[in-house]
Amino acid sequence: MWIPAAVLLLVGLARSESPPDATLERFLNETSQQLAVIYDQAVLAQLLNELRGPNDLVALLEIEVTDDKLMKYVRTLTTRKAKFKRLGLGDARQRRLLDKIPQLGYEALSGRDLKLVYALASSMSDNYHNVKLCAYKQPGNCTLRLIPEVQSIVQGSRDLEEIEYYWFEWRSRTGLATRSQFVDFMDLYKKTAQLNGYPRAEDYWFRSLELAGREAMTLLDRIMHGLRPLFLQFHAHVRGSLRKMHGEHLVPRNRPYPQHLAEVFIGNAFRRVQAEWYVDLPSPEIGLANITQELHRRGLSTTQRVFWNVAEYFRALGFPQLENSLWTYAQKVSSDDDDRCWHKAWRYYALPRTNFTYCPLNDEERFFNMFEAQSDLQYYRAAAVQPTLLQEEPFPNFSDAIGKCFSMAASSPRFLRKLGILRENKWKELPARLNRLYIQGLRVVFLLPVFYVLDRYRVEVLAGHIKADDNEAYWRFTEHYTGAAAPTKRTNEQFDVPAKLLMEVDDQYASNFLSIVLQFQLLKHFCTKTGQFEMGNPRKPLDLCDLSDQRGIGEVLKQAMSLGSSVHYREVLKVLLGEPEISVDGLLAYFQPLHDWLQHQNQENNLEVGWT
Ligand SMILES: *[C@@H]1O[C@H](CO)[C@@H](O)[C@H](O)[C@H]1NC(C)=O
Ligand SMILES: *[C@@H]1O[C@H](CO)[C@@H](O)[C@H](O)[C@H]1NC(C)=O
Numbered sequence: 142m143w144i145p146a147a148v149l150l151l152v153g154l155a156r157s158e159s160p161p162d163a164t165l166e167r168f169l170n171e172t173s174q175q176l177a178v179i180y181d182q183a184v185l186a187q188l189l190n191e192l193r194g195p196n197d198l199v200a201l202l203e204i205e206v207t208d209d210k211l212m213k214y215v216r217t218l219t220t221r222k223a224k225f226k227r228l229g230l231g232d233a234r235q236r237r238l239l240d241k242i243p244q245l246g247y248e249a250l251s252g253r254d255l256k257l258v259y260a261l262a263s264s265m266s267d268n269y270h271n272v273k274l275c276a277y278k279q280p281g282n283c284t285l286r287l288i289p290e291v292q293s294i295v296q297g298s299r300d301l302e303e304i305e306y307y308w309f310e311w312r313s314r315t316g317l318a319t320r321s322q323f324v325d326f327m328d329l330y331k332k333t334a335q336l337n338g339y340p341r342a343e344d345y346w347f348r349s350l351e352l353a354g355r356e357a358m359t360l361l362d363r364i365m366h367g368l369r370p371l372f373l374q375f376h377a378h379v380r381g382s383l384r385k386m387h388g389e390h391l392v393p394r395n396r397p398y399p400q401h402l403a404e405v406f407i408g409n410a411f412r413r414v415q416a417e418w419y420v421d422l423p424s425p426e427i428g429l430a431n432i433t434q435e436l437h438r439r440g441l442s443t444t445q446r447v448f449w450n451v452a453e454y455f456r457a458l459g460f461p462q463l464e465n466s467l468w469t470y471a472q473k474v475s476s477d478d479d480d481r482c483w484h485k486a487w488r489y490y491a492l493p494r495t496n497f498t499y500c501p502l503n504d505e506e507r508f509f510n511m512f513e514a515q516s517d518l519q520y521y522r523a524a525a526v527q528p529t530l531l532q533e534e535p536f537p538n539f540s541d542a543i544g545k546c547f548s549m550a551a552s553s554p555r556f557l558r559k560l561g562i563l564r565e566n567k568w569k570e571l572p573a574r575l576n577r578l579y580i581q582g583l584r585v586v587f588l589l590p591v592f593y594v595l596d597r598y599r600v601e602v603l604a605g606h607i608k609a610d611d612n613e614a615y616w617r618f619t620e621h622y623t624g625a626a627a628p629t630k631r632t633n634e635q636f637d638v639p640a641k642l643l644m645e646v647d648d649q650y651a652s653n654f655l656s657i658v659l660q661f662q663l664l665k666h667f668c669t670k671t672g673q674f675e676m677g678n679p680r681k682p683l684d685l686c687d688l689s690d691q692r693g694i695g696e697v698l699k700q701a702m703s704l705g706s707s708v709h710y711r712e713v714l715k716v717l718l719g720e721p722e723i724s725v726d727g728l729l730a731y732f733q734p735l736h737d738w739l740q741h742q743n744q745e746n747n748l749e750v751g752w753t
């Protein structure tokens with residue numbers, strides 16, 4: 142068809158430079174204000190829940206009421222939003238705001254499907270959290286939950302049959318038992334994607350990253366590929382340790398290691414077990430520093446002191462000073478459950494304030510957590526310059542990457558020495574550093590492939606490449622990427638996917654995955670910029686980098702934080718890092734000394750790398 146050039150020109154103009162629209166502005170303005178009020182009610186409900194504990198019915202009811210209110214309001218927006226989008230009105234900023242109005246999500250489904258999707262999701266989640274297993278060889282004792290009972294039995298057990306028993310029991314009760322629910326759920330998820338305007342469900346899966354499905358998978362694949370050489374060396378080494386512990390008949394050469402044994406081994410890195418537990422710690426004679434003990438010796442034994450010490454840390458980076466009232470009004474959360482007791486910053490949207498809640502435990506975890514919570518606090522305050530619709534982080538877990546970059550820099554032996562915590566020189570020398578890298582590596586290098594497989598599997602299902610309950614495909618991915626196999630061959634008679642989904646069935650792991658990779662990339666960037674890290678210089682390794690008092694970096698952080706989600710995460714990364722994409726280079730640089738050591742050890746001990 143022939144189109145006059147003048148028309149093309151006009152269309153071109155309309156696309157790139159259409160003027161702001163007054164009606165649209167009024168709509169956005171009103172929406173922002175209304176959402177802010179509802180969001181604040183939701184924040185207050187969450188805060189109540191945090192303070193009163195997870196079983197407080199008043200708080201739970203309040204959360205439900207505000208969720209409902211938000212959904213009702215979003216429903217009223219949807220038609221008008223669609224109309225503005227169809228007309229293509231407004232300038233770039235207005236179109237961004239329009240895009241950031243919350244989507245209907247499942248609420249776009251018809252009444253019957255909607256009921257079903259919620260019922261399926263909550264049934265699978267309840268099943269995961271409430272399933273009770275019978276104790277090993279005690280058929281009458283059937284009250285064990287996965288967390289904490291089974292977990293702690295398995296972590297402490299050296300009885301292989303017991304560990305295996307729980308592995309199989311758990312999978313039959315949470316996996317196979319929910320097979321048909323999982324299949325139905327994935328169907329409804331595809332329908333939901335369609336109704337929200339995503340013809341390809343895998344694009345909907347990654348919507349919070351603002352990446353198309355294929356783009357997101359390419360990014361994740363590139364990171365997995367970069368990680369592979371380090372992963373293979375580490376895997377070979379851990380397999381060697383497992384063989385020492387359990388014998389060659391259970392951990393044969395050139396095969397993936399048994400998942401149930403590897404999970405116990407790697408899982409222990411997330412708890413504070415004694416150094417002696419690890420059969421192959423790089424420098425057993427040195428062990429691991431007991432930072433909790435040192436904090437107390439140094440007098441950093443009240444949360445108030447830690448709070449102000451860390452506040453000073455951020456002020457010295459160039460962030461604004463925190464006001465006294467923040468601590469005066471800070472409230473204590475219950476310390477009954479270590480895993481739920483954390484420091485936390487709270488932001489509001491209509492109210493001009495932030496709050497802080499703290500965990501009264503004074504140990505290593507809570508100390509480093511203070512850096513993360515105050516980093517979030519600074520983030521919330523910087524992003525408050527944006528309208529409500531653009532105040533969120535660029536993708537979920539983005540702010541965690543910044544917080545964790547600082548808690549990692551704060552755990553560097555150089556900074557801890559400066560604080561008077563690790564006074565002995567040995568902590569800065571290679572043997573002790575290797576121990577620290579080894580434990581950190583167990584937490585990071587083995588977790589990324591597990592996250593990857595969980596997303597990859599569900600994305601393949603959504604894209605229609607595999608059936609929703611293709612257990613054999615799941616194990617092919619698991620073996621290839623995590624190097625772990627089931628204790629006995631699993632077939633499509635079983636179904637093991639839901640047994641691994643710690644979060645909800647529709648929670649995407651990619652943002653978690655990217656956040657972990659990004660925290661090392663940020664550390665490498667800031668340490669390079671401040672002259673503390675030099676690639677290949679053994680006197681300036683990344684794991685010794687201390688960012689305290691680096692006044693230059695606060696400014697660029699504030700600038701990036703204040704963008705909120707007004708632009709794509711790549712634009713935020715350009716400000717933060719000078720490059721637009723997440724890459725695994727920082728992580729590899731951080732673990733390079735460990736990588737060298739692993740390679741040497743594997744060669745020396747004739748440990749085979751990889752599997753067939
Ligand atoms: C709404 O109105 C206020 C005051 O007139 C203005 O400052 C704000 O930028 C407007 N826009 C949005 C999207 O909130
Ligand atoms: C049930 O088994 C667990 C784990 O072995 C044990 O700790 C608990 O005491 C047992 N309870 C009863 C009532 O026997």
Ligand SMILES: *[C@@H]1O[C@H](CO)[C@@H](O)[C@H](O)[C@H]1NC(C)=O
Nearest residue numbers: 413414415416431432433434
């Ligand atoms: C570290 O020290 C604390 C306090 O002295 C102690 O309770 C804890 O058991 C020690 N932890 C380890 C892993 O040795």
Ligand SMILES: *[C@@H]1O[C@H](CO)[C@@H](O)[C@H](O)[C@H]1NC(C)=O
Nearest residue numbers: 188470471472494495496497
């Ligand atoms: C939050 O901070 C305000 C002052 O900024 C204070 O009045 C209020 O009590 C605090 N609320 C909580 C729950 O900490």
Ligand SMILES: *[C@@H]1O[C@H](CO)[C@@H](O)[C@H](O)[C@H]1NC(C)=O
Nearest residue numbers: 537538541542653654656657
């Ligand atoms: C990402 O966010 C979730 C939910 O807040 C949290 O449980 C998880 O630990 C975060 N991941 C990282 C890497 O911080």
